[in-house]
Amino acid sequence: MGTGELSTDYPGKAAGTPPPEYDTPTEIVELVRQLVRIQSVTGTEQEVARFAAGWLREAGLEVEIYEEEPERPNVIASIGPDSGPVYVFNGHLDTVPVPEGEEWAHPPFAAEIVDGRMYGRGTFDMKGGVGAAMWAAARLAERADELTGRVQVHLVCEEEKGGARGSGAVSRAIEAGRFPKPDGIIAGELSWFHVRVAERGIFQFRIRFHGRSAHTARARVDGLNAIAVASRGVLALERHIDEYHSAVGYPVLSINRIEGGTSNNAVPTSCTVFVDRRTVPGETPESVEAEIRAALDGLEETLPDGRTIPVEYELLTDDEDLAPVVPANMTPADDPLVEAIWQGAEDTLGYRPPLYTDWGGATDARWFRRLGIPMVILGPTGAGAHAADEYVDVAALGALSEVYERTVGGLLGLTFD
Numbered sequence: 001m002g003t004g005e006l007s008t009d010y011p012g013k014a015a016g017t018p019p020p021e022y023d024t025p026t027e028i029v030e031l032v033r034q035l036v037r038i039q040s041v042t043g044t045e046q047e048v049a050r051f052a053a054g055w056l057r058e059a060g061l062e063v064e065i066y067e068e069e070p071e072r073p074n075v076i077a078s079i080g081p082d083s084g085p086v087y088v089f090n091g092h093l094d095t096v097p098v099p100e101g102e103e104w105a106h107p108p109f110a111a112e113i114v115d116g117r118m119y120g121r122g123t124f125d126m127k128g129g130v131g132a133a134m135w136a137a138a139r140l141a142e143r144a145d146e147l148t149g150r151v152q153v154h155l156v157c158e159e160e161k162g163g164a165r166g167s168g169a170v171s172r173a174i175e176a177g178r179f180p181k182p183d184g185i186i187a188g189e190l191s192w193f194h195v196r197v198a199e200r201g202i203f204q205f206r207i208r209f210h211g212r213s214a215h216t217a218r219a220r221v222d223g224l225n226a227i228a229v230a231s232r233g234v235l236a237l238e239r240h241i242d243e244y245h246s247a248v249g250y251p252v253l254s255i256n257r258i259e260g261g262t263s264n265n266a267v268p269t270s271c272t273v274f275v276d277r278r279t280v281p282g283e284t285p286e287s288v289e290a291e292i293r294a295a296l297d298g299l300e301e302t303l304p305d306g307r308t309i310p311v312e313y314e315l316l317t318d319d320e321d322l323a324p325v326v327p328a329n330m331t332p333a334d335d336p337l338v339e340a341i342w343q344g345a346e347d348t349l350g351y352r353p354p355l356y357t358d359w360g361g362a363t364d365a366r367w368f369r370r371l372g373i374p375m376v377i378l379g380p381t382g383a384g385a386h387a388a389d390e391y392v393d394v395a396a397l398g399a400l401s402e403v404y405e406r407t408v409g410g411l412l413g414l415t416f417d
Contacts, residue, residue, distance in 0.1 A: 012249055012357025017192040019116065019381045020349055024398030025135075029118070031055070032131035032397060033111040035093075036120040042094040045157045049073040049093055052134065052155050059138035061153065066178075068169035075155040076170070076179065079141045080412065084149030085183040087337075087408045089133035090364060090375070092159030092166060095122035096386050104388050117382070117391040124382035128392035129188015129400065130155060132380070136404035140414075148413035150180065159364050162323075167364035175371060182368070184337035184411070185375040186404060189363045190385055193349070193396070194356035196377035197338055198248040198330030199363060200278035203285050204322040207292070209233055210312040213269040221304050223267030227260045229301055229311055230271035234258075236295045237275070245280035247330050249357035252278035274321070281328045289315060326362065329369040336411070337374045344407035345378070347416070348399055353378070378403060 040048040053063045053075045061077040075093075098108045098121050106112045106119035113119075118128070137153045156166030173179050189196070211226030219225065234255055241251045253275065260271030277288050292315060299311040331338060333355065342352045356377070365375040380396035406416055 012194070012355060014192040014194040014356050014358040015383070017194070017381050019393035019395040020193065020399045022395045022399035022402075024394050028131060028135045028397050028401055029113070029394060031135060032118065032123070032128055032392070035127040035131055036111040036118070036122055037109055039109055040093050040095055040122070041097045042158050042160045045093045046071060046073055049075050049155065049157070052093065052130070053077070056134060056137065056153060059134075060141040060144070061137060066170065066173060068165055068172070072157050072165040072169070074157060074166060074170055075153070077137065077153040077155075078150060079137065079144050080147035080150040082150065084147075085412065086150045086152060086180045087411055088152045088154055088182045088185040089137060089404060089408070090154045090156070090167065090185050090187040090368075091126055091130035091133055092156050092163070092364065093127075093130065094158055094160050094166075095125070095127075096160050102388050106389060108390075113394060116394050118394055119389055119391045121390055123392040124190065124380070124390050125385035126189055126379065128380050128382065128397055132188055132397050132401035133186070133404055135401045136408070139401075139405050140409055143409070143414060146414055147409075149183075149411075151408055151412065152179075152182070154185075156364065163364045163367060167367040171367040171371060174373075181371070182373050184335075185365075185368055185373060186337070186341065186407065187363065187365065187375065187377045188379045188400060189377045190360065191356045191377050191379040192358075192381050193345070193353050193378065193400075194358070195338065195341060195345075195353050196356040196360060197333055197335075198245075198281065198328070199360060199365060200248055200252065200280055201283070201328035202323050202326040202362060203277045203279055203288055205275055205277070206272050206316040206319055206322070207233060207275060207296075208270055208272045208314045208316060210314075211267065211269050211271070214267040216265045216267065219267050224301060224303065226268045226271040230258065230260060230273055232299050232301070233296055233311060233313065234273060236299060237292065243280065245282070245357070247333060247355060247357070248280050248328065249359070251280050251283065252276075252359070279328045281330055283328065285317070285325055326366055329366050331369065331374040331376055335374045335376075337376055340411050341376050341378055341403065341407045344403045344405075344410065347406050348402045
């Protein structure tokens with residue numbers, strides 16, 4: 001199945017997983033509601049950061065606001081001894097906007113609860129996960145004198161725009177010795193209670209297809225339409241890539257923009273398409289370029305005189321609009337942190353969640369994995385991230401918090417009934 005459509009039943013499908021059966025404490029519900037009711041579109045996280053910092057201080061954690069640049073707050077909260085291992089709960093406080101005119105059945109910042117679902121912008125992505133982590137840290141703070149190491153909470157800004165001044169800034173501070181290097185990090189990004197140990201990389205590029213300009217009247221005599229040439233290239237490239245990776249799923253290629261032509265009465269001499277390619281471990285920009293050239297080099301165009309010529313194109317990677325290359329990254333599935341989170345989930349839920357290999361986007365994990373820090377994502381059930389009527393399942397909030405508490409507490413010497 002190298003091309004064509006992907007079945008709706010594929011390995012590792014996570015979206016749509018039903019919520020667990022769990023009686024979430026009202027305190028967790030109210031905490032998440034308060035987080036959601038504070039609007040925090042990327043760039044405006046200051047108020048929600050102040051709220052989170054104050055809540056964590058009251059829970060007994062030491063708290064500071066770390067800013068690499070003014071008004072770009074990252075909350076760093078700690079509990080436990082300075083010696084021993086360090087484990088971190090990471091989450092982002094920013095959300096995407098609610099587009100003007102977008103219709104919601106439930107007000108986007110009211111955090112209404114209907115039929116076991118809390119609706120609102122950021123409930124699922126990812127204030128539900130943030131609230132679960134804060135509550136777990138507060139529970140661990142009650143047993144701080146029993147911990148054999150340190151628990152930290154990193155609540156960061158601007159993940160929705162790449163995270164350079166959020167987790168990027170925190171990772172640079174860790175690298176510089178400003179904060180201790182964690183032995184492991186857990187985040188509550190989207191995973192529907194599947195365990196995410198890997199994520200696809202990002203490689204964006206342009207392909208400029210060449211034609212031959214002419215007056216429209218002589219298009220069939222002198223011209224070679226670059227848009228028509230590009231359309232052949234698009235059809236050759238736009239497909240499902242059947243190269244499944246057991247830790248992250250399938251690669252992705254999507255042609256997301258096209259630009260061509262300069263006049264309504266002239267055959268275009270060039271047409272450029274913009275490609276977003278998401279890679280899996282083992283793929284590199286070089287291997288992707290070879291894949292693209294193999295698909296395009298065999299294409300031919302027919303000239304007005306009947307001769308056929310190869311499709312002419314340039315593959316370009318130097319555009320300012322293109323995202324920086326991000327390698328696919330992963331935490332080995334046999335890492336102690338992964339085993340601990342599986343055990344914590346089994347003790348809480350009664351089963352060991354599967355690995356997540358669904359269609360997940362990039363997260364802040366890449367900032368820390370580049371430093372060799374294991375990072376695992378386990379997030380709640382829900383739906384609608386970046387869409388109208390986003391919601392998180394209320395039952396998932398308490399279950400997730402208990403998994404977090406058991407996982408990190410177990411790693412730091414605590415026992416649980």
